[in-house]
Amino acid sequence: MLNKVRDMTLLEGNVGETYTVKGINTSDEDMNAFLFRLGCYSGEPITLMSKKKKNCIVVIKDSRYSMDNVLAEAIAI
Amino acid sequence: MRIAFAGNPNSGKTTMYNALTGRSEKVGNWAGVTVGRKESPIKEAFTKGKEVIAVDLPGAYSMSPFTPEESITSEFVRDEHPDAIINIVDATNLSRSLFFTTQLLELGIPVVVALNKSDISDKEQTKIDVDKLSQKLNCPVVKTVSTAEKNNGLDKVVEKAVSLAGTAQTAPYVQADIDLKDKAAVDREDRKRFDFVNGIVKDVEVREVLSSETQQSDKVDSVLTNPVIGILIFAAVMYGVFWISQAWAGPGIADWLVGWIETFQEWVAGQLENSPAIVSAIVADGIVGGVGAVVGFLPLVMIMYFLLALLEDCGYMARVSAVMDPIFKRVGLSGKAIIPIIIGTGCGIPAIMACRTIRDDRERRASAMLTTFIPCGAKIPVIALFAGAFFAGAGWVSTVAYFLGIVLIFLGALLIKAITGYKYRKSFFIIELPMWKVPSLKRAFLSMMERAKAYIIKAATIILICNCVVQVMQSFNWQFQVVEEGMEDTSILASIASPFAILLIPLGFGAWQLAAAAVTGFIAKENVVGTLAVVYGLTNFIDVDELEMTGDGNVVAATMGLTSVAALAYLFFNLYTPPCFAAIGAMNSEMKSKAWLWSAIGLQLATGYTVAFLVYQIGTLITEGHLGTGFLPGLIAIIVIALIIVAIARRVRAHFDQQYSLHENAKAAA
Structure with missing residues (x-):
């Protein structure tokens, strides 16, 4: 699901805002599938709760997750 | 159904x-x-x-x-x-x-x-x-x-x-x-x-409330996952757990318990006054003394379990994983590895099993390999014994033991990363932050009692048997005659343990008694204390005040004839060598690879040996101005270990480079 058009990544998002996921920019199928199971895939909402140098906290469906910025950078919004 | x-x-x-x-x-x-x-x-x-x-x-x-x-x-x-x-x-x-x-x-x-x-x-x-x-x-x-x-x-x-x-x-x-x-x-x-x-x-x-709205708990989470404050808080929390269980509440209760055990031992010895000396030795010293020495430390372990249960129940573990991930990632581990490490302060077996949730094979195996460097509950008696006997019960011994455990985990992880060519692989980290919850005191109490039960059962079975065997082995020689006083070196135990003791000379503790205790420690780490109690005929390990009253200086320290530096080296040797057999078994089933298992055991042996060597030799150099005995043979042993590691690394990496280039070629061809 490599997106040719350069979208904004979740890492560039504003804290406290809810975005719609446009896609997962990764060649790592595991990463894609793992995020899918949690409900993080194109068309679904994601909220950025806090942002740190190395990781951030997000809300997917009704749960909070802490993810590293490698992941946040792969999530196109 | x-x-x-x-x-x-x-x-x-x-x-x-x-x-x-x-x-x-x-x-x-x-x-x-x-x-x-x-x-x-x-x-x-x-x-x-x-x-x-x-x-x-x-x-x-x-x-x-x-x-x-x-x-x-x-x-x-x-x-x-x-x-x-x-x-x-x-x-x-x-x-x-x-x-x-x-x-x-x-x-x-x-x-x-x-x-x-x-x-x-x-x-x-x-x-x-x-x-x-x-x-x-x-x-x-x-x-x-x-x-x-x-x-x-x-x-x-x-x-x-x-x-x-x-x-x-x-x-x-x-x-x-x-x-x-x-x-x-x-x-x-x-x-x-x-x-x-x-x-x-x-x-x-x-x-009514959307889950994406900011709650009070989000502010807490933001602080706890802050790379600086979050880690300081974590350090403070863990320090609190150890301080309460091992310095504040634990030892007081343990003192009281040891008093009762001693009274009981005296009573048993009194009952056996007219029996043959050997029977009295086995029952009073071996069974009651050896097991009692181990049971005396039970309160420390129980309080530790109580506090760990509270910690596990409230939702903090996930936050710690998140805040530790960036640091762990640098050494090639997942932030999730902190959960096994915390559990490992209680017991290594569930800790090794907890590694199963780590998705990446290499990260999972490396975590299972390293997590037992953190001293487990069974090692608390060993730490408390040495802190009490040689360092007047100083709290820093325990702090250093845990801190060094963490340092060794990091160094070990770096070594594994270097050997397995981590640079080729990517890994990502995500963990659910569960809702905070008031921890259940009832659950914590049950967890504590469960542990106490397991500890007492272990003391009454494995440790009891080991102590009896040790007692018998040191009471008899190979002709099955009772060893006479002054002839202790002819006992079965002495002759079996002596060859091991030679290997330990460069570490400062080449006595067969100490070698025997270290070996029985592989069956269960509490055995180190039990065996020392039996071979040196000591029981009261924890009550330092009383020890001081019984003579000028310290009876335990004097009996073992170790310098403080050698004692510290011996303690570290026991803490960082491979864990007990049960934990090695758990490692085997989690790793599902004989190569990894043997590497783990090898790494742990090498670590225990090297740490003890460095502590003894450098410590002796500082305190006495000269190197300890057996420096050269020890140095040679460590160089050999290093060469073996380099050889393994070269083999693994050659294989890996090849695999990787094949992979690349295949990609290019496609």
Whole structure:
């Protein structure tokens, strides 16, 4: 699901805002599938709760997750 | 009849399982506490006398497994045909949980949905129309609160499951007949399934508070996951746990207990006054003395377990993983490795098992290999003994022991990273932050008592037997004559342990008694204390004041004839060599690779030896101005170890480079 058009990544998002996921920019199928199971895939909402140098906290469906910025950078919004 | 418990991680399966069966399996407020399958009959009060076996399974998000523990779940429900499934659904997170529910409903096994944590969703003012949900899913839905004693809905869930067993339900959603190997088709189907779930949730759930709104707890989380403050808080929390259990509350209670044990020992010795000396030696010194020396430390371990249970129950573990991940990533581990390390301060076996939730093979094995460097509960007596006997009970000994354990984990991880060529692989980190919860004192108390029971049983069986064997072996020589006073070196034990002792000379403790104690430590680490008590005829290890009263200076220290530096080296040797056999067994089953297992044992032996060597030699140089005995042979041994590691690294990396280039070539060709 490599997106040719350069979208904004979740890492560039504003804290406290809810975005719609446009896609997962990764060649790592595991990463894609793992995020899918949690409900993080194109068309679904994601909220950025806090942002740190190395990781951030997000809300997917009704749960909070802490993810590293490698992941946040792969999530196109 | 068998009923399987399945659901998303941290939905409360094991809490319900414990409530229904009366068991006390490990629970905790983070995703992935249960890593294996557990079975036990449900109490008859729930089943109306029928025999029903509950099967607790690790949490899973979907039928397609990702981690080894998830595959246990999907394989069980798919291949082992339970008579019914209780699907535990976290009521606060319907939208994610029902994905797995709809998959379970397709299996042709009757499903009852337990809408668990409904007290929390009520508190959040989330309204769920249970009847409508039941209608949409075409299966019974029961509201439950597994943590409540009464009106928890558990009897109703069991009743429904039992009555449905053997019947058929029609699945509300059936996946289209697609080629499961076609990735895109599977993807499309899974999206449809999520759409179906989203439709249901929209119909049955009304949320007063949106989960994306910032709560008070989000502010707390933001602080706890701050890279600087978060780590300081974590250090403070762990220091608090150790300080309370090992310096403040623990030793006081232990003193009192040791007093009773000594009185008992004297009484036993008095009863045996007229029996042969050998009988009195075995019973009074070997059994009561040796076991008593170990049991005396029980309060420290119990308090430690109590505090760890509180920590595991409140939801802090996931936050710690998140804040530690950037640091762990640098050494090639996942942030999730901190959970085994914390559990490992209690016991290494569950710690090694907890590594199963780490997705990446290399990271998982490396964690299982390194986690036992953190001193476990069984090593507390060893630390307390040496701190008390040689360092006047100084708290810094324990602090250094744990801190050095962490340093060794990092260094070991760096070494593994260097050997296995980590640079080629990528890994990502994500962990669910569960809702905070007031930890249950009752659970913590039960966890503590459970541990106390296991500790006493261990002391009364393995440690007792070991102490008797040690006592007999040191009382007799090979001709089976009683060893006379002054001839101790001719005993069976001395002649077996002496060759090992030679290897330990460069570490500062080449006495056969100490070698014997270290070897028995592999059976159970408490044995180090037990064996020392037996071979030196000492019992009161913990009450330093009393020791000081019995003579000028310290009896224990004087009897062992060690310098403080050598004593510290010996302590570290015991802490950082391989763990007990039971933990090595756990390592074997988690690693599923003989090469990794032997590397782990080799690394741990090398670490214990090297640390002890450095502490003794450098310490002696500082305190006495010259190097300790056997510096050169020790140095040679360590150089040999280093060369072996380099050789292994070269082999592994050559292999890996080759594999990687093949992979690249294949890609280029395609």
